[in-house]
Ligand SMILES: Nc1ncnc2c1ncn2[C@@H]1O[C@H](COP(=O)(O)OP(=O)(O)OP(=O)(O)O)[C@@H](O)[C@H]1O
């Protein structure tokens with residue numbers, strides 16, 4: 001990475017404004033998945049050890065510029081305190097006099113968590129005044145919030161123009177792993193793209209077609225491709241206006257010598273529910289009043305073979321409606337193939353695919369699980385992430 005990191009600066013005795021992505025799932029005021037908090041620990045602990053005063057900032061949810069009680073970061077501070085084994089002070093503001101007063105009390109190695117930065121309308125507008133107000137709290141800016149790096153907000157982008165600005169370890173790792181995959185991949189390089197909609201994956205498919213050896217398609221979006229081949233897809237997900245695009249992707253793959261893999265069979269159901277009637281059919285035999293909710297067993301075998309022969313695999317988006325056990329087998333089979341592929345570097349592109357490997361207990365078998373959903377997708381589309389661009393060059 002050509003950006004400076006925490007290793008390149010001296011933080012001893014300094015106030016460090018460290019943007020993290022603690023946008024974690026919560027239920028009844030308790031953090032239900034602390035993956036993103038744990039992912040930020042190396043940077044936080046390093047700053048503590050170096051004698052910095054660590055001021056953490058994050059968003060949680062989408063409160064749209066207002067205080068939303070359930071979106072306060074108190075429970076996050078509690079979980080972080082447990083993980084660090086040290087009390088984390090939590091302020092009720094993210095800038096201003098009260099925050100400054102709490103920071104003035106900090107000793108070297110202390111950690112403080114500011115309130116949800118999205119409680120202020122200026123955050124998402126990247127208001128220069130708010131960026132300045134954040135900057136006034138600190139001497140140095142560290143961005144470790146890869147998950148929010150695709151957002152040009154006051155705490156992810158604006159503030160970087162006012163302070164020495166460097167990347168944290170999580171940011172560095174994400175950019176290095178995903179960057180190497182896209183610029184200098186080990187081959188055969190396979191991308192697996194699933195999820196609900198073609199619309200959301202256009203950019204990533206376009207960009208990856210120039211880079212991969214194999215492109216595997218699954219999930220709801222696959223059926224627009226199946227339709228483009230001239231097959232009936234019953235009530236399966238269809239984006240009528242993307243049929244021509246799907247055709248052009250398949251043609252482009254052929255021109256570029258990319259192997260394009262699509263489902264050869266599917267699990268179809270007579271209702272969108274876990275206890276619907278279901279059966280396995282060949283891909284050109286989907287009954288008119290049924291919908292395909294998972295890839296079938298022949299497809300699972302086919303995809304597994306391709307995965308096991310690859311040196312690098314990037315996976316984004318589930319193969320079926322994995323939230324329902326009845327339609328989770330296809331996604332599970334892909335996750336299992338990745339876990340079994342010992343000579344393959346496996347990268348999970350965040351979001352639902354990351355949730356799926358967690359659900360199947362296979363997370364520790366993957367080489368890299370991105371903490372970014374939208375951010376990793378934009379990165380894979382080849383876009384520059386504003387939160388990274390704003391950091392100081394090496
Ligand atoms: N065959 C299908 N029919 C209908 N829905 C499907 C099908 N296959 C997968 N899905 C649904 O697609 C959703 C995931 O799609 P999405 O595009 O959001 O994936 P993602 O890119 O992994 O997510 P994220 O945006 O969180 O990174 C899941 O909720 C899943 O149930």
Ligand SMILES: O=C(O)[C@H](O)COP(=O)(O)O
Nearest residue numbers: 021023061147148373374
């Ligand atoms: O969960 C995420 O993908 C990040 O925290 C960004 O959240 P956002 O989509 O609300 O900006």
